[in-house]
Amino acid sequence: MKRAASYFPPERGMIVTKEIVCFRNADWIVGWDDDRGTHCYYRDSDLAFSGESIVFAGPGRYEGDCDREISAVGQCLMPGLVNLHTHTASMPAFRGVREEMGNPNFYFSGVYEGWGLFMPPAETRGTTTRAAICEMLLSGVTTCVDMSYPYPGWIDAVAQSGIRAFVSPLFDSAKIAAANDHALEYRWAEDGGAADFAAAVELLEMVDGHASGRLSAMMSPMTVDACTPELLHQAHDIATERNWPYHLHAGMSVIEFHEMVKRTGQTSIQWAHDQGLLGPGTIIGHGAVLDHHSWVHWHTKDDIDILAESGASVSHCPVVLSRYGVTLESFGRYRRAGINLGIGTDCHPHNMLEEIREAAILCRVAEQHMFSALTADVFDAATVGGAKALLRDDIGRLSKGAKADIVVVDVTHQMMLPLYDPLRSLIFSACDRAVKDVFVGGQQVVGDGQVLTMNHQQIAEGVSEIQAAVVRDMPNRDRKNRTAEEIAPRTYSSYES
Ligand SMILES: [Zn+2]
Structure with missing residues (x-):
């Protein structure tokens, strides 16, 4: 199975440890302003998590114990x-x-x-x-x-x-x-x-x-x-x-x-x-x-x-x-x-x-x-x-005590530049192309834009086979015995060569 570069070696699997991991010097963090009860931007800040929970999410530097440091320069950390x-x-x-x-x-x-x-x-x-x-x-x-x-x-x-x-x-x-x-x-x-x-x-x-x-x-x-x-x-x-x-x-x-x-x-x-x-x-x-x-x-x-x-x-x-x-x-x-x-x-x-x-x-x-x-x-x-x-206040935000559900956005990606506002660049231009890494409860599930927990290519090919079988069987499924092409015509007529 193809594995992209990962912060964690593959043998870690999905084992949750209490290791404290700290992202250092993120260009941007979509953090949480407790006083105002809303997201905010923190610049040049750290984010740390222990096991499945966040222990620090800016602003500024995390000064606590830390087992592993990851440079987040050139990155924006946002909530999953x-x-x-x-x-x-x-x-x-x-x-x-x-x-x-x-x-x-x-x-x-x-x-x-x-x-x-x-x-x-x-x-x-x-x-x-x-x-x-x-x-x-x-x-x-x-x-x-x-x-x-x-x-x-x-x-x-x-x-x-x-x-x-x-x-x-x-x-x-x-x-x-x-x-x-x-x-x-x-x-x-x-x-x-x-x-x-x-x-x-x-x-x-x-x-x-x-x-x-x-x-x-x-x-x-x-x-x-x-x-x-x-x-x-x-x-x-x-x-x-x-x-x-x-x-x-x-x-x-x-x-x-x-x-x-x-x-x-x-x-x-x-x-x-x-x-x-x-x-x-x-x-x-x-x-x-x-x-x-x-x-x-x-x-x-x-x-x-x-x-x-x-x-x-x-x-x-x-x-x-x-x-x-x-x-x-x-x-x-x-x-x-x-x-x-x-x-x-x-x-x-x-x-x-x-x-x-x-x-x-x-x-x-x-x-x-x-x-x-x-x-x-x-x-x-x-x-x-x-x-x-979903009756939850520990997901959807990067704040102390929340789940370490973190998305790392590459703010140096061509489609993010020029970078005046990271969320506007992400949503209106780059979309998933700039999503580099994803963590769920502190476990990395996407690395360098590739899913780490499943073989995406093999799965997509599997879905192709499933759809092809359904399409072949369509006359037996349809109340008027139509073919898939009759029910959902393709964009243009296609000719076999
Ligand atoms: Zn529905």
């Missing part, structure tokens, strides 16, 4: 990013297929057909999960939320990757499927999803005490319209009792919006609020198509205020919805209302830095206002915003 919304088991297999696949009769959403049609078989999902995590690590993600339908080997795949993860088995009461080209149907399970829910709880209990110390549990009923109220309540009760975050996809599509109105007389958010499902422990997945959104022209305009007053968070995934032509209206408006926002990649590419950039740009376009989402606003969401949603 928190990716609040991913589905690792499925999304990597959709590359090149689903970016332009949507049904105009479903308001262009491709989720209702594309997810199932191109879903990799369960026995291959360890590879897709690893592929997603490789991409995340390379873009500076140190904590991710992984919402996947459980498959054998899932927990091991996540744990062995070295990432910090909220493992979140999906379950539901109904599968949503296209009955034809213009209507969806809800195929309700006879037991209302009880068996899958029981299995999810069992798995969450295993995760909660996982030996790696990097896995946490999160409750994830899939979508507000595909779960019975009973199932949502049972899940919410357990999550509240155990202090697990509770994630629910809602405000995800126009279809869902109208389905909930038809079924309950309320919007998804109004209904969830009346059911008592919103609160500081709840994360609303997407939360975009609410009653103020321009695609619904609805007569109420209450959802944003309800979310803000409830204390619930929103996991905002700008890229995936933008492919359908939809965006949050808007990141800035939600933030000003007081809603806690986190950012997630949801789909491929799992490039958190590009996602952060899209969050800023799409907000400015939606609001027609340049200052509606500044770099600090979106970076906060991708760090402490995600952490708050």
Whole structure:
């Protein structure tokens, strides 16, 4: 397996020691101002960690005991990013297929057909999960939320990757499927999803005490319209009792919006609020198509205020919805209302830095206002915003006592220059190209821009084989026996030679 240059010899593996490591003289540290409760820049400063925790993060020089010193000249140290919304088991297999696949009769959403049609078989999902995590690590993600339908080997795949993860088995009461080209149907399970829910709880209990110390549990009923109220309540009760975050996809599509109105007389958010499902422990997945959104022209305009007053968070995934032509209206408006926002990649590419950039740009376009989402606003969401949603204050910031989840950015990289402001250079220009090293709980997982814990190339080739098999099998998967090319035509006609 290819190994890039690493601060630590490979034989260290993932063993956590209490060795004190000190980065000396970092050009920049995206540190934490305790008095103001916000990120700040420290210049020419040190950062030290012992085992999995930070003991010093600027400003100035670390004067304590130190076992190993690393020069951080020419570097910017920033907190590892928190990716609040991913589905690792499925999304990597959709590359090149689903970016332009949507049904105009479903308001262009491709989720209702594309997810199932191109879903990799369960026995291959360890590879897709690893592929997603490789991409995340390379873009500076140190904590991710992984919402996947459980498959054998899932927990091991996540744990062995070295990432910090909220493992979140999906379950539901109904599968949503296209009955034809213009209507969806809800195929309700006879037991209302009880068996899958029981299995999810069992798995969450295993995760909660996982030996790696990097896995946490999160409750994830899939979508507000595909779960019975009973199932949502049972899940919410357990999550509240155990202090697990509770994630629910809602405000995800126009279809869902109208389905909930038809079924309950309320919007998804109004209904969830009346059911008592919103609160500081709840994360609303997407939360975009609410009653103020321009695609619904609805007569109420209450959802944003309800979310803000409830204390619930929103996991905002700008890229995936933008492919359908939809965006949050808007990141800035939600933030000003007081809603806690986190950012997630949801789909491929799992490039958190590009996602952060899209969050800023799409907000400015939606609001027609340049200052509606500044770099600090979106970076906060991708760090402490995600952490708050996950009920954590020890990730997403570089401060004493926080986890040593550290991203080393090469500020001498061509794409970072000229260097007036490191985060603006990183987010608007260099992105993952300038991410040099990544540490999770003090353990190095990326070195010189290469994943150290997995063979990324081999994994990517594995995903290619998985997708090729799915593509070959498409006529057997599709309700109209179409080929993959008929469902998702390639960019141009291709001719064999
Ligand atoms: Zn999702």
